[in-house]
Amino acid sequence: MFVLAGIVDNANGDDNKPMSILSYANGPKFDAFFTVENGNVSRVDLKNFTEFEAQKPVAVPLKFETHSGADVGIFASG
Numbered sequence: 001m002f003v004l005a006g007i008v009d010n011a012n013g014d015d016n017k018p019m020s021i022l023s024y025a026n027g028p029k030f031d032a033f034f035t036v037e038n039g040n041v042s043r044v045d046l047k048n049f050t051e052f053e054a055q056k057p058v059a060v061p062l063k064f065e066t067h068s069g070a071d072v073g074i075f076a077s078g
Contacts, residue, residue, distance in 0.1 A: 006056070007046050017045050024058040027065030033057040 007018040033044055046057070058065070 013043070015043060017043055018047060020046055020056050022056050024056055024065045026060035026062040027058045028061075028063060030058050030061030 006021045008021055009018070011019065013019050033046075034041055035044060036042075043057075
């Protein structure tokens with residue numbers, strides 16, 4: 001199994017699970033990144049996703065994403 005590219009490898013969230021370096025503000029597959037047990041919502045472990053399934057987590061469920069990190073330029077100097 002290939003580990004999902006783009007996860008933060010030197011820090012975890014407060015739930016001790018890795019974070020993604022990029023997430024979608026909204027879009028499909030919202031349910032793929034969260035589980036509910038006894039009324040408690042928790043994030044899934046991103047290390048369990050393969051490269052083939054490499055959609056980034058979304059914050060708001062929609063049929064199609066309207067804004068993602070894919071259209072944001074990153075510039076550096078120095």
